[in-house]
Amino acid sequence: MTDNNSGRATAWLVCLLVAAALYGNYYVYDSVGPVADLLQQQRGFSDTQIGMLNAIYNLPNIVLILVGGVLVDRFGAARMTLWTAALCLAGALLTAFGPDFASMAAGRLLFGIGAETFSIATVVAVADYFGKRDLAFAIGVTLSVGRLGSFSADMSPTWFASSYAAGWQPPLMIAAAFAASSFAVALVYWWIDRAPARERAAQGIVAAKANEGFAWRDMLHFGKAYWYLLGLCVLWYSVMMAFRSTFSIKYFQHAHGLDLATAGEMNSYVFLAAVFATPAFGWLCDRVGRYAPFLAFGALLLPIAMAVMALTQWSLWWSTLLIGVSFSLVPAVMWPLCSKLVRPNRFGTAIGLMWVVQNAGIGGANMLAGWLNSRAGASAQNPAGYDSMMLFFGICSVLGVVCALLLWLTAGRRDQEAATHKA
Numbered sequence: 001m002t003d004n005n006s007g008r009a010t011a012w013l014v015c016l017l018v019a020a021a022l023y024g025n026y027y028v029y030d031s032v033g034p035v036a037d038l039l040q041q042q043r044g045f046s047d048t049q050i051g052m053l054n055a056i057y058n059l060p061n062i063v064l065i066l067v068g069g070v071l072v073d074r075f076g077a078a079r080m081t082l083w084t085a086a087l088c089l090a091g092a093l094l095t096a097f098g099p100d101f102a103s104m105a106a107g108r109l110l111f112g113i114g115a116e117t118f119s120i121a122t123v124v125a126v127a128d129y130f131g132k133r134d135l136a137f138a139i140g141v142t143l144s145v146g147r148l149g150s151f152s153a154d155m156s157p158t159w160f161a162s163s164y165a166a167g168w169q170p171p172l173m174i175a176a177a178f179a180a181s182s183f184a185v186a187l188v189y190w191w192i193d194r195a196p197a198r199e200r201a202a203q204g205i206v207a208a209k210a211n212e213g214f215a216w217r218d219m220l221h222f223g224k225a226y227w228y229l230l231g232l233c234v235l236w237y238s239v240m241m242a243f244r245s246t247f248s249i250k251y252f253q254h255a256h257g258l259d260l261a262t263a264g265e266m267n268s269y270v271f272l273a274a275v276f277a278t279p280a281f282g283w284l285c286d287r288v289g290r291y292a293p294f295l296a297f298g299a300l301l302l303p304i305a306m307a308v309m310a311l312t313q314w315s316l317w318w319s320t321l322l323i324g325v326s327f328s329l330v331p332a333v334m335w336p337l338c339s340k341l342v343r344p345n346r347f348g349t350a351i352g353l354m355w356v357v358q359n360a361g362i363g364g365a366n367m368l369a370g371w372l373n374s375r376a377g378a379s380a381q382n383p384a385g386y387d388s389m390m391l392f393f394g395i396c397s398v399l400g401v402v403c404a405l406l407l408w409l410t411a412g413r414r415d416q417e418a419a420t421h422k423a
């Protein structure tokens, strides 16, 4: 399907639509943080309630995301993108217009149930259209536009200053508008995909999906390389998300003496770097035709960054640079490589299984790191209290590198070979 020019044009159109849909979705995901203070002041929400508005996103997905992956394989990426975008829109509307905390939390729950399966469907959509050629670049483009959505949400107090001046609700209504635009482009993608979907069915891909059904034991037949990739996914995302999204700003303030604004800015450069570097690394991998060595290199940068922060007084620019490259390189390579390790009709399931453990890992790492800090009394007066958290993140990231090296040894000698030994 993608060998002729019109096929390539359709593939890029789908890639751009999926990227635009992901932009809106990631914007909504990150829209609670900027209104946290207003929710506290104007609605009297406690820190625990605000934390719950984000935690409720991850918790159901520890189980549900596997079902989501199976549904993507069963019903196809286009239909699932559309259905889950509708669920996300309903969730965003309920969050913005809910009269009390319970309905806002219900809105975030609904959004979370839709959003993770939506993300799987977007990766599978790109893989459906790009096959082997330019896959990492195309996934890099979609992820980079998604990261721009996260960055925009962080910048929204500046960009939509008047809405923030009007209170907690207008910024969440803007987020709901982004969810609506995400649904609208998902609808266009679903419309465009009808003919190519028929073509895929004629080639037997969809037919295989529909007729084979799903057997849970199929997952046990994923090859060794897949399980190493899963190990890296859990360890790397746990450190990246728990450190960079939850603790890094506070750590920069207390252990490195930055003020809040500079610490926040330092953290946001990681997103900004990813916007440009993710597609660039994807493009490079496609050109060189190697994935596992790049993945191992990206994974290695994380423990080095942790060591630089914890053991030296070097400028934080160094660790931000290392984390920025790792945050761009690892996702740009991980998902295209995953698509090469399993059969196309099990790709959604394979990502779903990885994200079940990933969601549990991120939740667990957040709790354990918080507990380690509290136990050691980490604060501006006691920066050494952060040592145990940094050791924990250091160990996890080193174990991630071990998984990446085992993966390289197993599947990476010539990455293309992996495609011929799919589970």
Ligand SMILES: C[C@H](NC(=O)[C@@H](N)CCCCN)C(=O)O
Pocket: 026, 029, 116, 119, 143, 150, 237, 331, 355, 358
């Ligand atoms: C593609 C990958 N997505 C995930 O890992 C999701 N489980 C989490 C999405 C969180 C939304 N910002 C990624 O974003 O690297």
